[in-house]
Amino acid sequence: MKISAKLLLFIFTGGCIDALPLSGNGTESAIQKLERKVDQLYTVVSQLEMKIMTQPVSCPAGYTEFQGSCYMFVRYLMSWDDAEKNCQRFHGNLVTIQSAAEQDFLTDYITKNGDLYPHWGFWTGGIDRGANGMFRWTKNNKLIQNEGDFLGWDYFDSGTTQSNQDCMVLWRNRGYLWHDLGCQDKMHSVCEIEK
Ligand SMILES: [Ca+2]
Numbered sequence: 054m055k056i057s058a059k060l061l062l063f064i065f066t067g068g069c070i071d072a073l074p075l076s077g078n079g080t081e082s083a084i085q086k087l088e089r090k091v092d093q094l095y096t097v098v099s100q101l102e103m104k105i106m107t108q109p110v111s112c113p114a115g116y117t118e119f120q121g122s123c124y125m126f127v128r129y130l131m132s133w134d135d136a137e138k139n140c141q142r143f144h145g146n147l148v149t150i151q152s153a154a155e156q157d158f159l160t161d162y163i164t165k166n167g168d169l170y171p172h173w174g175f176w177t178g179g180i181d182r183g184a185n186g187m188f189r190w191t192k193n194n195k196l197i198q199n200e201g202d203f204l205g206w207d208y209f210d211s212g213t214t215q216s217n218q219d220c221m222v223l224w225r226n227r228g229y230l231w232h233d234l235g236c237q238d239k240m241h242s243v244c245e246i247e248k
Contacts, residue, residue: 112246113144119158121248124148126162128169130239133220136176137191140244146192147178148245150231156205159243160229176242179221179231188221188233192247205231 112123125143127136137147150156163170178191188197197204207230220236223229223243234240 115143116145116244116246117162120154122155123246124159124162125244126166126170126175127242127244129241130172131176131242132239133176133180133236136240136242137178139242143244145244145246147176148243149178149190149192149195149247150203150205152203153205156203156229159223163223163225163229170241172239172241173225174222174232174234174238174240175229176240177221177223177231178245179233180219180236181233182219182236192245207232 112118116123116125118124123145125140125145127139129139131139133147140146148159150159159175163175179188179197180191181188189195190197207224207227209227218233218235220234220238222232222234222238222240224232
C-alpha cells in the first residue's frame with residue numbers, strides 16, 4: 054500500500070518530489086509540498102494572464118493600429134454598401150469616428166499616403182438611410198448626435214439633410230471633414246476593428 058501511494062504522488066508531481074515520507078507528520082509534509090507546488094503554479098498562470106492582457110494590440114494583416122483600434126484604408130473604389138461588406142469580410146466595419154484624435158489620425162494617415170489614394174473621398178460608417186439627417190454608425194446603430202459625441206461635419210456645407218445623400222464621406226477638398234453623399238458613388242473607404 055505504501056509503495057503504490059508513493060508512486061501515485063510521484064506521478065501527480067511529475068517526479069518533483071523525490072522521496073515522500075508517507076506516515077505520521079511526514080505525510081502532512083508531502084501534502085503541504087503539493088499545496089505549495091499548486092500555489093506556485095497558480096502564481097505562474099496569473100503572471101502569464103497578466104502578460105497576455107497587457108500585450109499591445111496586434112492588428113490583422115492590412116490593418117494599422119491607433120489607440121487600440123485597427124484601421125484598414127481601402128484603395129479600391131466601391132459604393133458604400135460594397136465598402137461595408139468588404140470591411141465585414143475582413144472582420145471590421147466602416148469606421149466609427151468618436152474623437153478629434155481619431156479624426157486627426159485618419160486625416161494624417163490619408164494625407165501622408167496620398168499617392169496610394171488618388172480619389173477625393175473615403176466612406177465612413179455614418180449613414181442616415183430612412184431617417185433623413187439622423188446619422189448613425191453602422192457598426193452599432195448608435196445615433197451620432199448624442200450629447201458629448203465628437204462631430205466632424207463640415208458646417209460650411211448645408212447638405213447634411215438632403216434626402217438622396219445618405220452616406221458619410223471624408224472629403225479631401227474640405228480637409229477630410231464629414232459630408233453626406235449618394236451611397237452609390239464609388240469611393241475609397243476606411244474599415245475599423247474597434248477595441
Ligand atoms: Ca472608432
